[in-house]
Amino acid sequence: MDDDIPTPTDTLSVETDPVETNPPNADYQPAFEGQTRINGVTTETEYTAGIFAEGLNSAWGMTNLPDGRILVTEKNGTMRIVSQSGALSNPITGIPEVNSSGQGGLLDVAVDPAFTENSMVYWSFSQNGEGGTATAVAKGRLSDDESQIEDAEVIYTAIPEFESTAHYGSRLVWDGQGNLFVSTGDRSSMASRPEAQELDAALGKVLRITTDGEPVAGNPFLNQEGALPEIYSYGHRNVQGLAIHPVTGDLWEAELGPRGGDEVNIIEAGNNYGWPVINYGLEYSGEPIGQGITQQEGMEQPVYYWDPVISPSGITFYSGNMISEWTNDLFLAALSGQHIIRLVIEDDTVVGEERLLEEEGQRFRDVLEGSDGALYALTDGDNGRIYRISL
Secondary structure: OEEEEEOOOOOOOOOOOOOOOOOOOOOOOOOOOOOOOOOEEEOOOOOOOEEEEEEEOOOOEEOOOOOOOOOOOOOOOEEEEOOOOEEEEOEOOOOOOOOOOOOOOOOEEEEEEOOHHHEEEEEEEEEEEEEEEEEEEEEEEEEOOOEEEEEEEEEEEEEOOOOOOOOOOOOEEEEOOOOOOEEEOOOOOOOOHHHHHOOOOOOEEEEEEEEOOOEOOOOOOOOOOOOOOOOOEEEOOOEEEEOOOOOOOOEEEEEEEOOOOOOEEEEEOOOEEOOOOOOEEEOOOOOOOOOOOOOOOOOOOOEEEEEOOOOOEEEOOOOOOOOOOOOEEEEEEEEEOEEEEEEEEOOEEEEEEEEEOHHHHHOEEEEEEEOOOOOOOOOOOOOOEEEEEOO
């Protein structure tokens, strides 16, 4: 590994002042102590971080292959395989057309739990349609020579389509029962924003579908008239982070706020997470959002929020023991924040926050615990990188 960045060797894992020192955009008060600007912490273990791979083109998502390699998406509609030495494969083709304008393109990726037997890959992307664009999910088989996706088919489209190139979501994560959680965004328009509260629209939602794109039995709105049966939770703005807690099995989520109000939530089936009725941010103009309220009965509070924003994208829980003090902590890739966030979690509560790789000045798009127990951090833009954090 080249370009190693040494970390301090005598740093103690003690509480410090909060890592955020800039003033907030809004003067909202948190709903409970520790909901924002928790005390900082510092990793005690001496670790090393450095560039593992580079040369990616607007990378967006990544996932582990069973043999320890990493499969990465690029917004223009190709995938790459990154070897265990950091070498990039040629682009993998055969993926249906994506709309890569704005925030769109080929987005997240997940491999089938039975990949060693069936070579199936699932991905989310922005799909062109007659009424605009939509977040969609597709699947296909990785060819034996790993050069292309075979028999690609779209299994799900989040309706309604909308004329926008922003706020598609979207992450994919397995539910532990062979089904996929899929996140969507509100499509970033005053016209589409209210759809996050509507159960007949798949915008601003966490969805749960089968590998054929059907609603999962047991979904909370399966038999409710006028509701989409694939909806699992609603009231979200733009969810780009999903992860399963390695101990509790709970689904955790991170979503981007507007001017302030980035959130981390624990997702429970059928719950309403408030957007755009309640929020800890402001419009980009500085005006309040709606009535400018942060709490309302029947709407969930975030476990944690940021103001000003750090723009969280991909998230992961660290379940390994290479760096044992990180076990069960939540890591988030920050775009505008240009760092990796470590949140120390105890009993579903954030008790400490740390910033990693701040000195790199990179927009981080995704973060992944590798098969080897190291932590991998993906950057976006031209000549995208993967950093490896390990002992």
